[in-house]
Amino acid sequence: MSAPAVSVDAIGFAPSTCGRLVVKVGSSLLVDADGQVRRDWLAGLVADLGARARQGQQLVVVSSGAIALGARRLKLPKGGRASLEDAQAAAATGQIALSSVWAELLHDQGLIAAQMLVTLDDLEDRRRYLNVSATLDRLLRLGVVPVINENDSVATEEIRFGDNDRLAARVASAANADGVVLFSDVDGLYTANPNTNPDAELIPLVPIIDEKIESMADAGSASGMGSGGMVSKIEAARIATSAGAHLAIADGRVVHPLARLAEGGRGTLFVAQKGAAARKAWLRGGLTAKGAIHIDSGAAQALREGRSLLSAGATRVEGRFARGDLIVVVGPDGKHIARGLAEYGHVDASRIVGRRSEEVGAILGYAPRSALVHRSHMALL
Missing domain, CATH: 2.30.130.10 (PUA domain)
Structure with missing residues (x-):
């Protein structure tokens, strides 16, 4: 028996109630197995973003995919993740291609793109966090769509987010966003791993994150291309909801995924808690x-x-x-x-x-x- 659908717009993601929305896109959605951008799918998502922008919603994109794209161009083994040096080189090469595609497709929707590359320290150091917040606020008020990624070309294993789920949640806090959508190759949180347990059931709504919810997480990435599993998504949900933003985990493999989710597509919605003061939210969401x-x-x-x-x-x-x-x-x-x-x-x-x-x-x-x-x-x- 399938779980009932949850309309995120009905709960607060509609442009009329969610002034600022962060949309995170995973590597497996953006890049195919041959290391090429899935342009048709991405054009559909960007069309969704364009429709939202015309309704007055301010949008931030957190985009994975730089390492996967760069590895293809440099012909690096293991998708560019064989070593830290390979990952850094792949990220530097792939990021310019990734930002170019986003800028082109957003332009087709009458939108201006801006690129922001951040490191863990940029959002963990209070002064630098405030600088990121100020830049995001100005870009959004100008009607620009910031496209954000971790700066993997300089990040190391010791000082990096490691996945864009948690990055998206921290960006949402810095941008004072009302909601976050994590699009990936899974359609939400299940009672058990659906790949190994046929009786696993989708959980459409999570009012509060407790130990029972945490126990349902699986650390693996379904595609093997990305770096975030369900553990990172639940941690992202904790960061976002404690800062007063709803967070949805949704299947991005469908055409026009944002429009589909708004119409009642499958996913899991984590409900925002009472918003904390900005300083408290920054403290609570810290990762180091x-x-x-x-x-x-x-x-x-x-x-x-x-x-x-x-x-x-x-x-x-x-x-x-x-x-x-x-x-x-x-x-x-x-x-x-x-x-x-x-x-x-x-x-x-x-x-x-x-x-x-x-x-x-x-x-x-x-x-x-x-x-x-x-x-x-x-x-x-």
Whole structure:
């Protein structure tokens, strides 16, 4: 028995209710097995985008495909992923071809394209994140369609998103978007892997992401061409929904996929949570951290009540970080419960772990700050 369809427009993706929409396109949709752009399919999607733009919706595209295209042109083995150097070379070669196709097809719809290549650090560093946000806002207000990809020509395994699902979610936060659609070679989240379990059922609506939802994820990429599996899509949904944007996972293999989805096509919709302040959304959506502070159960409860993290509730410090660096707060069960900006570097933080506030000044030899992590610079996960 098939799952009922969910009309994303009925829930809030229509141009009249979703002023800004981020559309992510996976590699397997854009590039065929021979390494060529699937122009007819892409023209159909761009026609959908053109129709949306004429209705007043502002659009951002997050496009994969540069490595796959470049590998074909350079005749590299394993789709350009045999080594980091091959992937970087393929990305540099393929990106110019990819952006050219997008610009041409968007022009046919009367739209101007802009290219933005970003790295993980561009969206994890607060100042650079704000610069990205400002550029996106200006482009969108000018009626331009930004086409964004990770800058794989300079990214390394240690400093990269690794998939465009999470990139799309972070871009949505930076663009203050109302919705995100992830088009790929799967049509949504299932109760189990549908490739191995014939009884798996599509889940059309996810009001909240909990451990049960996370347990349904499969890390594999169906096509073998892309880098994102269902795990990355659920993490993207967590980032987007916590920033106040709906996120849909939908099958992009159909003709005119955006129009089909709006008409009630198959997919999974993750419902936006109450929008957080911009700074809190940035903190919550971060993917990297310089270190961690572990805390006891009393401190964990205090954080849930909206209080700052005091030294008395900390049990140990992990990693090397400076004041102002992004860190995670880890509860007594080992789970991450918050992300925030450190008020102390790791050396001084280690010295005052477990100490009462009135002892801190004497231990450090200078006037102490009010907390290890202040509530104004912290977001619960």
